[in-house]
Amino acid sequence: MLKKQFCRAALLAFLLLWSFDGEAHLCDNVFRQQDKLIVKPENYNLVVKDRLTFKIFLQNNMDRGIAEISLQADSPAFDFQITPARMSIPKDQRAFFEVTMSPHPGVASGNYGVNFRLVGGGREFKRFSLNTGGEAAGPAAGTEPGRTAPAESKASRFQVRAMSTPPQVDGQPGDPAWKGAAVASKFSSRAGGNAVNQTYGLLGYDSSRFYLAVFCRDERPEQIGLRDQVRIWLAGPAGAPVYGVTISAAGSQTTSRIEASGKQSAWSPAGLKQSVSRQKDGWLVECSIPFSDLNLSGPQLVRPWFLRLERFKASGVSEESYWSADASGFNSERGYGQFIMAP
Missing domain, CATH: 2.60.40.10 (Immunoglobulins)
Structure with a gap:
């Protein structure tokens, strides 16, 4: 009897320790x-x-x-x-x-x-x-109203590799050109914590264009509509304007530019390509932006670029989420992630 009681006590102690191991x-x-x-x-x-x-x-x-x-x-x-x-x-x-x-x-x-x-x-x-x-500073250059301006930080950059073969911007998953692309994931929710609805970005470039694919998981794909959107904010090396493009799941597009003074102005990218498709578990947007539409001659290797991705989920349970991660994986609520275009 004493042996059985000892065994039960030992088992109970083990279970209590195990139950608190994760927190x-x-x-x-x-x-x-x-x-x-x-x-x-x-x-x-x-x-x-x-x-x-x-x-x-x-x-x-x-x-x-x-x-x-x-x-x-x-x-x-x-x-x-x-x-x-x-x-x-x-x-x-x-x-x-x-x-x-x-x-x-x-x-x-x-x-x-x-x-x-x-x-x-x-x-x-x-x-x-x-x-x-006691006194407020003036608006920083290159900032969208209400958002921190892009600022260089050597500790917060990841690398985007050149693509030997550019992807087809056709909205179809599985293109082998995306295989070596840099990944932007672990979006944060504006409500706090990690986003409930997972979103993944793929990044790449070649000599003339920047490529981006964003996959948005959705538990109610049949309800995806015009108000489901992805917004991309992209800026070249420090001091360059911030370019924005918003693409809906229905394929509509709006663009804008934030000047170095902080003023918002029109942006009409002549060469921007995009494609949107519905998938069984969400929707996918692919786009490519010529460097010439960013007033650049090429990819500006080894100099820091700035990127912010935002998702607006309206179907089913609505959620706003964003990616702007530094090297630690932290998403700045109002800031930008940094990356280097590596050879």
Whole structure:
């Protein structure tokens, strides 16, 4: 009897340990992976006059989920409200804290440091600081209203390889020309976290054109219509205009350009090709853009390009998602991913 009771106790202990293996508190194993918790504030230089609300995003790239983590702020010049008070972050998921800052009465405009700490399990996990100022900067060159301008970062580029044979822009999957293409995946939802509806982008180029294919999975393909859209924002090396094209699942197209001054203007790409097709589990758009339509003579090798992909899903359960990933896999809510056109 004693032996049976011991065996039952051992089995129960094993099951309890197993059940908590995938979602951990900030134990030593998690602390050893702290560099894999990516912290991205919406802006590193904050402009605070009366009251300011912004987000601090966290991307969990560790090998397990975090059961509980909280954000603490400290500054002699401001009061803070942070929501949620604490949260969990599953493995490979993105979440955010919303921070509202209010200056103390009598605080003059100026630069003040704000210290933030991520805490869990009674221990400090990570610390970072932001600066604040009293005056807003002017609009940055090459920006769409409400979005961060493209900015170079050597640590956040991936490579797009040249295509020996260009793909046929016919909306049909399976073209072998896409086999070695760079992949843009793991879109983020505007509601927070990973997108529910998966979207995949394929990128390539040749001597005269940039090629892009975007596949949009959909649980209700029979309901796909005009309001289901993909939007592409593309810019050449820093200082170049940002070119935008929106393509619907019905094949309609709109284009625009963001000038270096930040002003939006018309763009009429004479050589842009596109094709849209319905698939059994979603829809596919392929397009190619001549470099000449971007006012460039060629692919501008080894210099950084900027790309942002947005998907608007209207059929079934609606969702807006986007891709703008850096090397860590983090999607900036208002920014761009970077890539290099490699030989």
